[in-house]
Amino acid sequence: MSDVDVAAYFGRPKDKLTGLASELSASLQAALGRQDVDVIELNRAGIPVLSSIMKNAVPLVINNVDEEKDFKRSVYKRIVDFQPTLNLIGRRTLQNIRKGGIKS
Numbered sequence: 001m002s003d004v005d006v007a008a009y010f011g012r013p014k015d016k017l018t019g020l021a022s023e024l025s026a027s028l029q030a031a032l033g034r035q036d037v038d039v040i041e042l043n044r045a046g047i048p049v050l051s052s053i054m055k056n057a058v059p060l061v062i063n064n065v066d067e068e069k070d071f072k073r074s075v076y077k078r079i080v081d082f083q084p085t086l087n088l089i090g091r092r093t094l095q096n097i098r099k100g101g102i103k104s
Contacts, residue, residue: 003036003038004028004032004034004036004037004038005038005040006024006025006028006037006038006039006040006060007039007040007042007045007057008020008021008024008039008040008041008042009041009043009067009068009071010041010042010043011063011064011067020041021039021040021041022039024039025037025038025039040053042071047078047079047082047086050075050078050079051079054072054075054076054079
């Protein structure tokens, strides 16, 4: 059985999020009877994680449709803005592999 990953957007400022994800994770673990439940705070997630979530996630609960639309719009803008950097990283990585590997 695979683990359970839950992404949650908390409608609070980032500095007011302390403990919310761990509380939700503990509640879900108890409700599901398993320990392998991870909660990802969308408010704090980086671009690669957000990009994956936007492509693959299935919304379970949406409490505020307007807030969800605003959040998605801002995430897509961040992804588009970051895309040239990702392309550059990909090209450089490919060049390094072709030259004989990546050195740490």
